[in-house]
Amino acid sequence: MSSVGTQTVEQQHTSHEEDTGLWSWITTVDHKRIAIMYFVTATFFFFVAGAKALAIRVQLMFPEQELITPEVYNQFFTMHGTTMIFLVAMPMAVAFFNYVVPLQIGARDVAFPRLNALSYWVFLFGGLYLNSSFIVGAAPHASWVGYATLTMPEFSPGQNTNFWLIGLSILGIASIAGGVNFITTIINMRAPGMKLMRMPLFTWMTFVTSFLLITAIPVIGVALIYLGFDRLFGTVFFQPAGGGDPVLWQHLFWIFGHPEVYILILPAFGVISDVIPTFSKKPLFGYPIVVYAGLLIGFIGWGVWSHHMFTVGLGPIADSFFVAATMIIAIPTGVKIFNWIATMWGGSLKFTTAMLFSVGLVAVFTVGGLSGIMHASAPVNLQQHDTYFVVAHFHYVIVGGAMMGLWAGLYYWFPKVRGRYLSETLGKWHFWTTMIGFNLTFFPMHFAGIFGMPRRIYTYSAELNVDIYNQLATIGAFIFALSAVIMAWNLVKSWRGGEKAPANPWGAPHLEWSIPSPPHHYNFPAIPTVQSREPLWNDGEREAILAVTMEEPETEPVMPNPSYWPILLAASITLIWALVMTGIWWVIALAILPVIYCVFKWGMEPAFPEGH
Amino acid sequence: MRLTMKRPQGNRDGSAGVGPGVRTLGARLVAFLVAPLLMGGLMAGCADEYPQSSISPHTDFAEIIHSLYVSIFWWSMLILAVVWLLLAWVIVKYRRKSEDEKPRQIRGHLGLEIGWTIGPALIVIAIAIPTVQAVFATQQPVSEDALEVEVVGHQFWWEFHYPEQGVTTANELWLPVDRPVNLRLESNDVIHSFWVPKLGGKRDVNPVPAVREGQDPKYNWLYFTPQETGVFMGQCAEFCGQSHALMAMRVVVESEEGFQDWVDRWFASEGAALPAGAEPDAETELQMPGEEPDVQEDEELQAVDQDEDPMVTLGRETFLNSTCVACHGVEGTSAQGVIGPNLTLFGARSTLGAGIMENNRENLVRWIIDPQGIKAAVAMPGTEYPGGNWPATGLSDGEVEAVAAYLLSLK
Structure with missing residues (x-):
């Protein structure tokens, strides 16, 4: 790891890469490796949750089928939603935060590298814990929103709901730690000249999302702790007979849940706000407006939660307030759409796979946004709430928005990560099977919902006459599944055999493209100075930056030590939460000892090699 | 197709x-x-x-x-x-035609951006104003003279009380046309949602939190006026557990007279004391004998017509002497259970098991023998297994046939 003398940059990296044993991954604190682990794990869970979706679609292909029991069906749709949100969409975005943000702001790592590793391991263990419920046959079954009183012990006996509430509590730790890490990184570790209003949009949206994470996740944390006490220790927060109110759960859940929607979508908006200018050869149209729109969405996102609760009976005044707030949030979202189109207007558009996914996002997300306007109108919501219309809506927003954005980011940044392109041919197959499969799955669901099919039902009456929409959706789901297989195949194939990519394969404007692909483990040999929003698009500035970033350092920058305390601490945190299931207080109290030990050892461990 | x-x-x-x-x-x-x-x-x-x-x-x-x-x-x-x-x-x-293209580097246009902020804002206002008007218009009773019905959601069926008429029924809500209705919604267990799309939007059926003395419990309400007669389908729209998918209902909107006739039959079908002013319904299949039956003495059997189908007679006897009556009530008999669906006028219902299948002899027999096989987690015992807090009913096949015949005779 010390100086490398006269080796070329390329060779120098290769020599470093030999250190790829399992142990080096377990103890890594390198944000780029953690990003890869996040991505691989999230993709694994994507297939796990996708398989459940296929089972759901097969069950619903024909009315009144009994292929799987209602109990198993309820476990499947509960875990499909929970997994896709908490173990796929969020961590996949975090994978991109991890890889891209330090590179975009000219930093060598995140602010707290070991905390970053802890976030990953807690996420992994939390996800495994949650899914281990299937092994013991007690998977969560009360839907991803877990409404009281269905989650109370008399209606959900057994460990099913305990797995859910404890699993989500564990995952929350990872999210909060991640949020803190990225806020600190973005505030403190920007390269000289990287003013806030020069940051790439992806970094901006990571910044906003991180604030949402550290403010929204604690709210569900509180709700889950109340729920845990109600279930395990007999309190009555949500028990009507004891004067508690199940509607309180809904408020807490959605005060978290709506910002969560923006936690999912804003990173995708950030990705395409970087991708579209690159492949249009034009700077982002109205940069400040797009930034402010993102901030505004994040901020107003806090005041719209009860639009998930128009049927609850909060009264006309509350309903009207949340109608107004929800309508207002549509405006900055619309502004972004027009700014993206204006960025492309007059540009020189190159339709790489990354660009296809970005343009695809603009097209299909708009559909989800508009159906959102429909049920933002409280009276209309009374017809659409909890029907397949809403299922169609949020899949258009989360798959058509968040996931398409992340896939755009995958094709865009993969050459940086690997030094090889993802196959564009397979990429185009991936895109078109996604577009066809996705739309064929979810567009007909609008009709099923409008014609009276509620969601979360394991079967439906033939009388409803909605078979055809369900059959189309099932066919679409398999095409969509095929697209995921193509993506996975592309990843595997291109990882080893993809075409070699240079440092800046797309002619992109931001700092991450100023360093070799793949980057050195220390990212920047010396930190460049930034003078504009598109540093690599200004000839003089680019020369100055490349002179610094492509140069071989005399001595390698000192990077933090690897550490095995993050994984051990994550394991002991998971253990203590898992023991909450016993409901025995002294067992839980004893389990805090390994946590204290790990924290202590972590604290005493030198973060950097001696002498630094 | x-x-x-x-x-x-x-x-x-x-x-x-x-x-x-x-x-x-x-x-x-x-x-x-x-x-x-x-x-x-x-x-x-x-x-x-x-x-x-x-x-x-x-x-x-x-x-x-x-x-x-x-x-x-x-x-x-x-x-x-x-x-x-x-x-x-x-x-x-x-679309890029050549790699050498150098598009003009436009960073924004204030006028345009203001335009596409204000344009959508105006549309949003155009949507929000009628929305708020509708929010207020639909969340208050429209008339003093409304028919009130108390809707109680159960896992996985619907209970309907008519305080004005003194009637209780299940899974089929009868309403008169053109008279405003106020539905008072309350759940007995978890959150359900009352949704009959053709009659309007859904409203959650919440368990009502206990309140201190002197405070009013907070109920949800739905207000509407049916404008046409007919049978309307609805179902629970809030995930409520294993058989959420099988918690349907029918709403029968009848003429004013048809509704009153239904109320009268409700009291008359088993020959109980009629409410003041009400006439026994001539169309009821069960012929009324001249005398008033004595309910308290469990002497219904003597009160019925001698021409009655012996299966019905046997079924009534079996039903009233079984554990069925711990949960089910039939007006005018000793069956006064209130835990399960009230079965008065059961034979007049078009569906069975909370709107999930046609109400006929064959389905009813299957249901009595094996309710949980048809509808998971339903709190009803079968003939050979327990359910809810009750042991297996232990009815023989013949007895099941008889009970089915009796229940279907309640019209």
Whole structure:
């Protein structure tokens, strides 16, 4: 790891890469490796949750089928939603935060590298814990929103709901730690000249999302702790007979849940706000407006939660307030759409796979946004709430928005990560099977919902006459599944055999493209100075930056030590939460000892090699 | 079948065709324009094929929602058309022809950006104002003279009390046409949601939190006036557990007289004391003997017509001496259970098991023998297994047949 003398940059990296044993991954604190682990794990869970979706679609292909029991069906749709949100969409975005943000702001790592590793391991263990419920046959079954009183012990006996509430509590730790890490990184570790209003949009949206994470996740944390006490220790927060109110759960859940929607979508908006200018050869149209729109969405996102609760009976005044707030949030979202189109207007558009996914996002997300306007109108919501219309809506927003954005980011940044392109041919197959499969799955669901099919039902009456929409959706789901297989195949194939990519394969404007692909483990040999929003698009500035970033350092920058305390601490945190299931207080109290030990050892461990 | 397949297919092509791969602008334009029109036409025209359609209003409440929905729908289509046309235009027009292209580096345009902030804002205001008006209009009773019905949600069935009439029934709500209705919603266990789309939007059926003395418990309400007679399908719309999918209902909207007739039959079917002024219904299959039966002495058997089907007589005897009556009530008999659905006028119901299957002898026999096999987690014992807090009923096949015959005779 010390100086490398006269080796070329390329060779120098290769020599470093030999250190790829399992142990080096377990103890890594390198944000780029953690990003890869996040991505691989999230993709694994994507297939796990996708398989459940296929089972759901097969069950619903024909009315009144009994292929799987209602109990198993309820476990499947509960875990499909929970997994896709908490173990796929969020961590996949975090994978991109991890890889891209330090590179975009000219930093060598995140602010707290070991905390970053802890976030990953807690996420992994939390996800495994949650899914281990299937092994013991007690998977969560009360839907991803877990409404009281269905989650109370008399209606959900057994460990099913305990797995859910404890699993989500564990995952929350990872999210909060991640949020803190990225806020600190973005505030403190920007390269000289990287003013806030020069940051790439992806970094901006990571910044906003991180604030949402550290403010929204604690709210569900509180709700889950109340729920845990109600279930395990007999309190009555949500028990009507004891004067508690199940509607309180809904408020807490959605005060978290709506910002969560923006936690999912804003990173995708950030990705395409970087991708579209690159492949249009034009700077982002109205940069400040797009930034402010993102901030505004994040901020107003806090005041719209009860639009998930128009049927609850909060009264006309509350309903009207949340109608107004929800309508207002549509405006900055619309502004972004027009700014993206204006960025492309007059540009020189190159339709790489990354660009296809970005343009695809603009097209299909708009559909989800508009159906959102429909049920933002409280009276209309009374017809659409909890029907397949809403299922169609949020899949258009989360798959058509968040996931398409992340896939755009995958094709865009993969050459940086690997030094090889993802196959564009397979990429185009991936895109078109996604577009066809996705739309064929979810567009007909609008009709099923409008014609009276509620969601979360394991079967439906033939009388409803909605078979055809369900059959189309099932066919679409398999095409969509095929697209995921193509993506996975592309990843595997291109990882080893993809075409070699240079440092800046797309002619992109931001700092991450100023360093070799793949980057050195220390990212920047010396930190460049930034003078504009598109540093690599200004000839003089680019020369100055490349002179610094492509140069071989005399001595390698000192990077933090690897550490095995993050994984051990994550394991002991998971253990203590898992023991909450016993409901025995002294067992839980004893389990805090390994946590204290790990924290202590972590604290005493030198973060950097001696002498630094 | 092929025709029905084409409609959503056409829409789907429209949305998928946005991508840059479709070459001809003409094809794309047609897809953009046709998709929303098809959708609109489909929604307006063919609603009658769909018994649970949310866009086929039959009450004032549903009417308000529907007109709001239609206006928002067209605003949405307008925005969608603008966005997709612009997108299609840039995709076609600004596709890169040569790597040397150097487009003008435009960083923004204040006027345009203000324009596309204010434009959507105006549309949003145009949607929000009628929305708020509708919110207030639909959340208050429309008349002093409304018929009040207390709806109680159970896992997984519906209970309906009519305080004015003193009637209790289950899973089939009877209402008179043109008279305003106030439904008071309350759950006995978890959250359900009362949704009969043709009669209007849904409202959650919440367990009502206990309150201190002197405070009023907070109930949810639905207010509407049925405008047409007919049978309307609905079902629970809030996930409520294992058999949430099987918690349906029917609403029978009858003429004023038809409704009153139903109330009268409810009291008369088993020959109980009639409410003051009410006449026994001549059409009731069960003929009324001259005498008043003595309910308290469990002497119903003596009160019935000698011409009665012996199966019915046997069934009544079996039913009243079984554990069935711990949960089920039949007006005019010693069966006064209140835990399960009230079975008075059971034979007049069109469906069984909370709207999940046709109410006929065959289905009823299956249901009595094996309710949990038909509907998971239902709190009813079968003939050979326990359910709820009750042991297996232990009825023989013959007894089940007789009980079924008796229940179907209650019309």
